[in-house]
Amino acid sequence: MVLTGSGTEGKRSRPHKKHHRRDPAEMKPGLAARQAAARLLSAVTESRASLDGLLDATGGNPAFTGLGDQDRLLVRAILLSALRHLRVIDAFIDQLVDTPLPDGAKALRQVLRVGAAQILYLDIPDRAAVDLAVSQADADPRNRRFAGLVNALLRRMAREKETVLPEISAVTPDFPEWFESRLRRSYADEADAILSNLSQPPAIDLTVKTDAEGWAARLGGVVLPTGSVRIGRPEGPVSGFEGYDDGGWWVQDAAASLPAQMFSKLEGLEIADLCAAPGGKTAQLALAGARVTACDQSANRLERLRGNMARLGFDVATRLTRAQDLVAPDGFDGVLLDAPCSSTGTVRRHPDIFYTKGPDDIERLAQVQRDLLDHAAGLVRPQGELVFANCSIDPAEGEEMVAGFLADHPAWKIKPIDPARWPGLELAITKKGEIRTHPAMLANEDPRLAGLDGFYGVVLTRR
Structure with missing residues (x-):
């Protein structure tokens, strides 16, 4: 050789x-x-x-x-x-x-x-x-x-x-053929832009407790339509930035911050956050005044969540349990199910996904999500809201799976999201009132400041 x-x-x-x-x-x-x-x-x-x-x-x-x-x-x-x-x-x-x-x-x-x-x-x-x-x-x-x-x-x-x-x-494709073909089938008009943005390292987004404009000025960032602060790619660890030790903010992609914001009301309500670790959405719920029960099946990940809540100064209840095993006789005012998925919407920041997941995983995980959604629906009080979300960019794990749930559960319906709630993200609201983000959104002249993770979210209520 x-x-x-x-x-x-x-x-x-x-x-x-x-x-x-x-x-x-x-x-x-x-x-x-x-x-x-x-x-x-x-x-x-x-x-x-x-x-x-x-x-x-x-x-x-x-x-x-x-x-x-x-x-x-x-x-x-x-x-x-x-x-x-x-x-x-x-x-x-x-x-x-x-x-x-x-x-x-x-x-x-x-x-x-x-x-x-x-x-x-x-x-x-x-x-x-x-x-x-x-x-x-x-x-x-x-x-x-x-x-x-x-x-x-x-x-x-x-x-x-x-x-x-x-x-x-x-002449060398950046992505596996199965991924690109599924993407083009689902996003014919945006596919080229999505693929181009996926080749760029992502920015770092922060969810702040208060004063997004002030934090953007202090950290040299910009405020996004989600209320997040985007700071680009810092040289050192974010743990050394102003506000980290004091719990003024936490790292969370702007798209990942949307599901917790989709509830109509949170102040004083009992909310279950299923599959909660590492706790970004848990923190959002607590910040909005909810009484949160955070569940996760991994003891290590739940311990990490507890550490994050301690740093941020939030008091939440935690349960070490699989989401499908959670029992709550009195139910909850709201349930957030950010379900396990193929994570194909996050390949900008997690390029290992192409080597750890494949098309078979998409079909398998869509069934897992459906099972979790069926169980989560039974945890919601009669007038409550069920927010389902995941970070897959594939409709099989989002729109199509939820359509199957609604066909089998005629007592449930989609509660449409009002695009006016997120000026600048109107294109992320589907005709049915769901949220669908992808990496070609939030265009910016600087590619390091552009894009969003691929996320799907929907609010479900009883008729």
Whole structure:
């Protein structure tokens, strides 16, 4: 296996002395971060592990949680760039070798992917990315014999990226065929704009307790039609921003803030938030004056919700239970069901979804949502409201699923949303009065400030 057109450079192997090797993380700064990135990239692409779970600050993968703050930020940036552009990265790698990498060389490909993500998409010196990739290969017995190949391939990639990357990007699809075909079928007029925006890293939106204009001025952001404050992409962790420790705001995509705002009234009412963790919508409900019971089936996620409520200063009841097992003889004035879904509306911020979910999951999860909705309807008091929502962009998990529910439950109906409630988001209100957002909404000259997650929401009441 040699580099295409690389002469003998790709054939050299590095000599290795037979001596005790020190811990590689002690030998070279930054190596542990690259090793963690390769390990987690493998977990996503080969084992369909959720990136959110792997990068959880407390319960995440030890290779990540054991790093310092700056290295964690670097690992996150590498993984998001690698997953967002993985098809292009793989095509570039494959173009630089005259024979395909061996099927068994999965660990080698992850090293190359991590190096390529830095060279092609991150503001990291090419020399440092190459050097650390070679050290990473050299420290792994599975890859040690390929250290010369890693060196030659990534050095050539760095030299040729200005001309080759645009050529490969122009002919390599960014998204799986199943995703694009379903998207075009459902969003014929907006599909190209949606796909274009999905290729851009998302902004960071904040839900603020009060004074959105003031927080926008202090943090250098803008106020959105949802009332959220959008701050673009900060350099450091948001936990270091003014207002975080004081609980003045929390991170929540603008589209995700809509479902909790869809209730007609919340002050003083008893509201159940099913599938509540990590608690962004729970906090909104509490802020509006509701008496909230937050439920989740994951003890770790529920503990995270409790921590978030403590930071924000909200007092909510919590229940460790599956939503479909929740029993409430007296019912609730309102129920919010933000149901588990394929999350295809959030691929801008969660590009791992393309490697952890597929079309079969959409059909399976639509049935899960229907079962949850059937149960949630039984928890609502006669004059109450049931808000159903999820972050799938696929109508099979939204409009179509709800239409099936209404056909089987003639006592229920859609309570239409008034577009006047969200000036600037009128296009997100469907003819039936549902909410449907997608990444081509909220256009902005700066792509870093444009777009919304794909979200579906509907208010259901008894006739």
